[in-house]
Amino acid sequence: MTYSKTIVRGLGFPEAPRWHDGRLWYIDIPRHELRAVDLDGRDELVEAFEHRPATIGFLPDGSPLVAFAQTKQIVNAKSNSVFCDLGRIENNGVQFAKFGDMVVDDSGQLYIGCSMPRTQVGQSPWNYSDIIVQVTHGEARVVETGCSAPNGMCILPRTRKLVLAESLLHRLSAWTIAADGTLSNRTVYSELEDHVPDGICSDSESAIWVAGLLSRQTARVSTSGKIIKTIDATDGRMPTATALGGPEGRHLFVTACKTASGSLNSWDDVLTAEGFVEVIELDSPRLDSPSP
Numbered sequence: 001m002t003y004s005k006t007i008v009r010g011l012g013f014p015e016a017p018r019w020h021d022g023r024l025w026y027i028d029i030p031r032h033e034l035r036a037v038d039l040d041g042r043d044e045l046v047e048a049f050e051h052r053p054a055t056i057g058f059l060p061d062g063s064p065l066v067a068f069a070q071t072k073q074i075v076n077a078k079s080n081s082v083f084c085d086l087g088r089i090e091n092n093g094v095q096f097a098k099f100g101d102m103v104v105d106d107s108g109q110l111y112i113g114c115s116m117p118r119t120q121v122g123q124s125p126w127n128y129s130d131i132i133v134q135v136t137h138g139e140a141r142v143v144e145t146g147c148s149a150p151n152g153m154c155i156l157p158r159t160r161k162l163v164l165a166e167s168l169l170h171r172l173s174a175w176t177i178a179a180d181g182t183l184s185n186r187t188v189y190s191e192l193e194d195h196v197p198d199g200i201c202s203d204s205e206s207a208i209w210v211a212g213l214l215s216r217q218t219a220r221v222s223t224s225g226k227i228i229k230t231i232d233a234t235d236g237r238m239p240t241a242t243a244l245g246g247p248e249g250r251h252l253f254v255t256a257c258k259t260a261s262g263s264l265n266s267w268d269d270v271l272t273a274e275g276f277v278e279v280i281e282l283d284s285p286r287l288d289s290p291s292p
Contacts, residue, residue: 004280006234007041011275014255015199016055016101019245019287021062024253026241027053030271034066034077037277039246047077054099059108067112069098074112074135084135091116091131091145100130100150101199101241103162109181110135111143111162113150125149125168132164134181143183144175152200152241154208157288163189163208165197172197172208172221190225199241199255202288209252211239213264218242218254237276238264246279249287254278 008014012030019025023036025046032052037043051068058064063078072087072095089096100113115130125148132144152165160177172190175183195212202208207228208221218239220229233239237256245251257273264270 005278006276007039007279008035008037008043008277009274011035011257011277013240013257013270013273014275014277015240016053017199017241017243017253017255017277018056018058019243019251019253020058020064022247024243024245024277025056025058025064026255026277027056027066028275029053030273034064039251039279043277055101055112057102057104057110059104060106065102065104065110067099067102072096074102074110084138084140086112086114086133086135086140089114089131089133089140089142091129091142096131101152101165103153103155105155106157108137111153113147113153113164115149128168132162132183134183136181143181144186147173151198152211154200154202154288156202156206158206161189163200163202165200165210167196167198167213170194170196172200172210172225188225190221190227192219192221192227195219195227198239199243201242201244203244203285204249204288205285206288207285209242209244211242211254211256213238213240218252231280234276234278236262237278240275244287246281246287250282250284252280252282254280 017026025036032049034046051070074084076083096114097117102112104110128148130147134143149168151167174189176185196214198211198213210219216233217230243253257275259269
């Protein structure tokens with residue numbers, strides 16, 4: 001199977017796709033844009049920002065949330081108000097440096113990955129001290145430390161597990177979510193070998209679709225952690241994130257990019273990338289709930 005259709009071309013670096021209200025919403029990171037596209041490829045600039053967006057999510061009332069690492073704030077883009085200020089969030093007295101991805105559950109509680117500054121040249125990703133922050137009713141707290149390059153997130157409702165892509169460790173990790181939102185029972189959900197996981201989403205069988213950035217494949221991972229399907233990217237593009245949506249929840253969206261160097265080794269590669277939105281119509285399974 002290959003990507004069946006490219007519905008948006010000529011973007012910068014698209015990320016954080018979310019199916020909401022009949023369209024796929026996503027951000028273009030270097031262009032500081034929130035955009036939305038329908039299945040027919042009608043793409044719209046929803047809002048342009050002063051600061052660079054890192055990720056997005058939706059509250060149960062439909063309000064879009066946008067996270068900005070430069071201000072360390074999560075903003076409600078509908079009301080143009082600060083949903084949560086994470087400026088005081090620290091790990092061992094050190095403030096985090098940037099956001100990874102976030103996921104919002106059906107109650108409006110969210111989790112967001114935060115990467116700490118890299119203070120040692122050549123520091124092993126096995127020794128990173130990145131964190132996961134929980135936000136409930138606008139109040140934030142650290143619920144996990146010792147993560148490594150936190151990236152895509154999803155929640156598996158059947159088991160109430162939070163799954164996180166730890167990109168530089170080539171794996172998915174999982175935690176059990178308690179009634180108060182705290183995390184426990186950390187496990188390795190899947191070892192992904194050659195896949196560097198970026199954005200992820202889950203489907204109705206609780207399998208996880210992983211954007212394999214450097215493998216140039218999208219992989220489907222079963223509940224046992226095994227890779228059960230891979231889809232090659234179009235024209236050697238690098239998948240950056242996945243989302244399920246469409247009227248029946250059977251459309252797999254993949255944001256992807258190409259760079260002049262053929263890799264993503266620097267911020268210059270991100271700034272000069274050409275981005276795309278791809279879509280594949282699946283026979284099954286369907287969108288899980290909540291969507292990330």
